[in-house]
Amino acid sequence: MPSDKQKITVAVLLLVSFLSYSFYIYTSLPVKESPVSNKASEGKQLWQQYNCNACHQVYGLGGYLGPDLTNVYSKRGANYISSFLKSGTAIMPNFHLSDSEIESLTAYLQNIDSSGKADPRTFKIHFDGTIEQ
Numbered sequence: 001m002p003s004d005k006q007k008i009t010v011a012v013l014l015l016v017s018f019l020s021y022s023f024y025i026y027t028s029l030p031v032k033e034s035p036v037s038n039k040a041s042e043g044k045q046l047w048q049q050y051n052c053n054a055c056h057q058v059y060g061l062g063g064y065l066g067p068d069l070t071n072v073y074s075k076r077g078a079n080y081i082s083s084f085l086k087s088g089t090a091i092m093p094n095f096h097l098s099d100s101e102i103e104s105l106t107a108y109l110q111n112i113d114s115s116g117k118a119d120p121r122t123f124k125i126h127f128d129g130t131i132e133q
């Protein structure tokens with residue numbers, strides 16, 4: 001049967017471990033702050049207005065008719081995106097967007113692309129369970 005002194009020592013050790021681990025976790029969050037331009041926030045509003053999310057996902061969330069667009073900017077580039085939005089395809093509707101709307105949607109897609117990678121297969125998993133993108 002452990003003595004009261006031993007119990008207190010264990011409790012203090014657990015408390016110190018908890019506090020140090022919490023400090024470590026909250027001071028080393030892998031969150032990147034990226035500034036949002038006016039164009040990008042207009043693009044987000046258009047994204048909602050035209051309900052792009054009904055067919056597309058961002059970080060895997062959304063409809064599944066079209067592909068996940070989180071990293072479409074780095075994968076395809078601005079020119080591909082704007083020509084795609086200008087004409088649509090047999091399954092992707094042509095929304096008859098203005099040039100300025102296309103610019104904003106492209107800026108939004110660029111912004112979400114800079115926030116990280118959506119495909120978990122590209123993640124590096126560390127021994128402590130944290131991930132690196």
Ligand code: HEC
Pocket residue numbers: 046047050051052053054055056065066067069072076081084085089090091092093095105
């Ligand atoms: C009715 C469903 C639907 C809606 C709504 C929709 N899309 Fe699409 N989108 C698709 C489909 C399906 C594809 C794949 C088409 C193909 O390859 O022919 C696609 C492809 C794309 C691509 C090219 C992706 C790639 O990697 O080739 C982009 C960019 C895109 N959509 C952006 C948008 C944006 C921005 C909106 C909102 C303004 C939107 N889409 C709304 C169905 C949709």
